[in-house]
Amino acid sequence: MKKIALSFPGQGSQYVGMGSDLLESKYQQLVKNRFTQASELLGYDAMELCLQGPEEKLKLTQFTQPMIFLISSICSDIIKQQTSNINLCLGHSIGEYAALYSCGVISFEQGIDLTFKRARAMSQATPSGVGAMHAIMRVPETIIRKICTEVSSEQSQVVPANFNTPGQIVISGHIEACNRFLKKLESDFQEGPYRVIELKVSAPFHSPLMIKAQEIMSNHLKNFDLNSPEFSYIANVDAKEYNQTTSSDQIKENLIKQISSSVLWTQSVEAITQDHLIIDMGPGKVTSGLIRKINRDLKILSFEKDKLYESDLDTFV
Numbered sequence: 001m002k003k004i005a006l007s008f009p010g011q012g013s014q015y016v017g018m019g020s021d022l023l024e025s026k027y028q029q030l031v032k033n034r035f036t037q038a039s040e041l042l043g044y045d046a047m048e049l050c051l052q053g054p055e056e057k058l059k060l061t062q063f064t065q066p067m068i069f070l071i072s073s074i075c076s077d078i079i080k081q082q083t084s085n086i087n088l089c090l091g092h093s094i095g096e097y098a099a100l101y102s103c104g105v106i107s108f109e110q111g112i113d114l115t116f117k118r119a120r121a122m123s124q125a126t127p128s129g130v131g132a133m134h135a136i137m138r139v140p141e142t143i144i145r146k147i148c149t150e151v152s153s154e155q156s157q158v159v160p161a162n163f164n165t166p167g168q169i170v171i172s173g174h175i176e177a178c179n180r181f182l183k184k185l186e187s188d189f190q191e192g193p194y195r196v197i198e199l200k201v202s203a204p205f206h207s208p209l210m211i212k213a214q215e216i217m218s219n220h221l222k223n224f225d226l227n228s229p230e231f232s233y234i235a236n237v238d239a240k241e242y243n244q245t246t247s248s249d250q251i252k253e254n255l256i257k258q259i260s261s262s263v264l265w266t267q268s269v270e271a272i273t274q275d276h277l278i279i280d281m282g283p284g285k286v287t288s289g290l291i292r293k294i295n296r297d298l299k300i301l302s303f304e305k306d307k308l309y310e311s312d313l314d315t316f317v
Contacts, residue, residue: 008095013284065119072098072282121213131204159207241268
């Protein structure tokens with residue numbers, strides 16, 4: 001039987017209607033209870049927001065991040081009732097909080113609180129119009145790193161923010177530095193066609209412009225006692241596996257650094273051995289696509305697409 005790795009998605013996987021199938025499944029009471037808990041903790045109707053939107057509100061960072069954690073944690077609750085064969089978790093950016101919940105490091109209540117505070121801190125870290133993010137397709141990592149270094153100054157910086165796949169790296173930073181990056185890429189990169197997509201985000205995430213948010217979360221995390229992981233998780237900041245001996249302080253350090261550091265998603269997936277079945281948890285199937293582009297030899301299922309909440313998981317492993 002294969003070992004199971006749970007992969008949790010990040011911002012961008014949300015959609016109006018997420019969780020509706022779970023509310024009609026045999027786990028509906030568990031799902032309703034979690035929605036009720038989240039609503040009481042957050043002070044607004046989480047079920048209404050997830051099921052009815054509006055989309056414009058659900059896309060706002062301060063709502064997106066706790067709602068993704070909510071749906072992802074529900075999926076984790078369900079899958080853990082079906083199997084005890086899970087030995088690894090990872091999550092993309094905000095998804096790391098759901099991974100830590102699944103590992104038993106944080107409680108559901110702590111997860112809702114932390115993701116709400118993180119989202120608020122990140123969305124308020126820089127004034128509107130100061131930063132930008134762009135997805136760069138089909139440009140080698142070495143070129144992207146080189147150009148980021150060449151066009152950045154102490155006052156105006158751009159950095160690789162998300163290593164989503166070998167062919168998709170997101171840059172983040174000051175608007176002026178991002179524009180300098182794009183101009184230099186156009187003039188210097190002649191190795192083949194590439195594509196650039198500007199991301200519609202509220203702030204330049206995973207860049208030095210998030211230092212203020214990092215400081216806020218550092219102070220907030222001081223109030224939390226975190227448990228040692230029940231099984232290993234892979235951290236965004238260094239793509240290393242942290243096992244049951246990992247200290248609370250180390251996990252906090254990883255979460256604090258994560259806010260302004262690059263998300264090493266490609267490197268994290270590359271660390272997963274092929275004796276694992278990966279289950280793409282949470283809303284949507286964004287991370288399934290990323291993982292397949294990183295390593296097509298890994299076996300992956302989507303909790304939502306494959307309706308694992310209706311299945312006998314053992315038939316897949």
